């Protein structure tokens with residue numbers, strides 16, 4: 001036995017009998033395991049254990065698919081490190097070396113050291129070593145020279161990282177080892193990063209290969225890296241259940257569970273709904289496809305609220321009969337740009353996408369300012385008529401005496417006051433394109449009859465002309481009225497209603513939409529671009545926008561942000577930069593001394609107050625109103641107040657508020 005081996009054994013014996021050592025904690029813990037649990041004697045020098053060829057084949061065959069996927073990563077890593085004297089081992093979860101790159105025939109020391117196919121590196125047999133200790137702890141590590149338990153291994157330096165399978169179980173260990181290395185352990189730390197990075201890539205490649213027929217969601221903390229180097233990758237089925245993930249995603253989800261102990265009930269992570277961890281439903285995935293800029297693909301962790309940037313990869317279309325869970329169709333760009341993840345808007349966009357190139361007239365319903373004309377323009381832009389005119393007509397704004405001539409045109413001198421050259425009329429102007437009849441519910445009955453004829457016969461007869469002129473138009477009408485009630489009241493022709501209502505698209509009110517933050521970000525970016533100011537909202541201002549009911553919908557939002565950008569002193573829009581009606585229409589009557597209710601919840605003193613445990617009726621009322629305004633979506637309330645969900649849940653408990661949604665203090 002050599003002198004350094006004897007010294008090493010001395011150190012092991014002292015450490016095992018409870019004397020501290022200068023080793024890393026992970027090494028010391030492994031030494032203690034070797035002595036106390038694996039009953040290894042530090043004094044005995046063991047030969048490497050190499051399994052028989054037949055057993056090696058069994059181990060290899062058991063992970064055939066994995067080895068195939070891993071091989072490219074293994075070779076890439078070897079090419080990078082071979083010149084530095086390393087060999088490369090891939091072991092299975094039991095520590096048997098199932099793949100090896102290096103040439104042991106050149107160096108019989110490698111074989112003697114167990115750096116060879118079939119070598120068993122499990123800790124109970126081999127003692128502290130990179131592979132064995134990695135299997136025991138699940139951690140990547142360097143076991144450098146005399147860190148090894150067995151004194152025969154102390155010339156070696158070994159660096160290993162675990163590779164997990166998509167359910168989070170250990171699948172393999174990737175290891176690089178060298179017979180000779182510089183003395184300081186730090187010389188191996190770069191190698192450690194390298195091995196970890198390749199292990200992560202092998203893990204992800206295995207996941208993608210296993211679930212290539214499912215939705216794949218990739219996430220990164222920054223939009224710049226969402227598409228090139230996503231840290232987190234998971235597979236999701238058509239019903240939104242998590243099927244598999246890489247290890248970083250597993251760690252992320254485990255951290256999330258720590259925020260909500262009620263969910264850490266020991267159920268496996270695979271099989272849980274995506275929405276348990278991310279503010280995301282399966283229906284949201286189409287908006288996360290890479291056709292949209294990464295900065296617009298933000299999702300939040302459901303419990304902590306941490307933002308991440310996502311890329312969703314759609315499963316390939318199945319050739320067999322389409323299933324009801326088939327992913328949403330890819331929308332034409334103008335329709336895709338209408339929303340960012342609002343379910344009702346996505347349904348409208350998907351329905352409109354099916355109708356863009358039909359001859360059918362469409363009716364768009366929705367409160368004022370919900371974007372009826374905006375949608376009509378998007379349908380026009382997505383259709384084959386895109387290069388032709390889009391002609392809007394506001395039926396409520398035109399005087400009844402003029403509307404007929406404006407719409408259908410007239411011949412020269414057709415009536416007193418008519419233009420000498422006559423007029424083509426808006427219907428003719430729209431020839432080849434789209435005629436948008438806004439406020440159709442305000443069209444006089446006589447004109448409804450003429451319009452019906454245009455729609456039925458696709459021809460128009462200008463005033464003063466006897467022969468009709470054929471026209472090729474697509475009619476999209478819009479109304480904020482209840483047209484069925486108008487029909488019942490005799491103010492709207494039933495036959496016209498039926499002709500228009502072949503395709504009805506109902507727009508949600510802004511207060512019902514889940515993508516308010518996205519709309520705000522879009523408007524601020526537009527205004528910021530013009531004024532060269534990178535506008536953003538303060539937490540209080542955001543809370544006020546979320547609490548407001550928006551009777552004027554998107555138009556009112558756009559105007560409010562115009563105002564706020566104009567009066568804001570700098571790039572951060574504060575609560576008092578918002579128009580009065582929004583500040584003062586916050587959820588409950590004002591608090592003590594005129595304090596704005598949102599400020600009651602959002603201000604730093606209020607957040608402090610959450611911890612302090614005091615209860616005031618204003619505070620309870622304000623929180624109740626905010627929850628109601630957000631339809632009891634706790635994540636949305638937390639976002640609005642700039643705190644995390646657990647704070648809101650804690651506060652709800654303290655104030656005795658129970659959600660009507662789940663009976664679990666507010667569910668999401």
Ligand SMILES: Nc1ncnc2c1ncn2[C@@H]1O[C@H](COP(=O)(O)OP(=O)(O)OP(=O)(O)O)[C@@H](O)[C@H]1O
Pocket residue numbers: 337338339366367368369370371372373374375438478480554555558
């Ligand atoms: N999805 C959207 N994204 C961005 N801006 C939008 C969106 N929808 C509507 N807007 C903007 O909101 C404002 C109001 O939209 P629009 O005029 O289409 O509403 P409307 O329902 O037709 O209103 P009204 O009932 O008063 O006729 C417009 O400035 C429009 O550009």
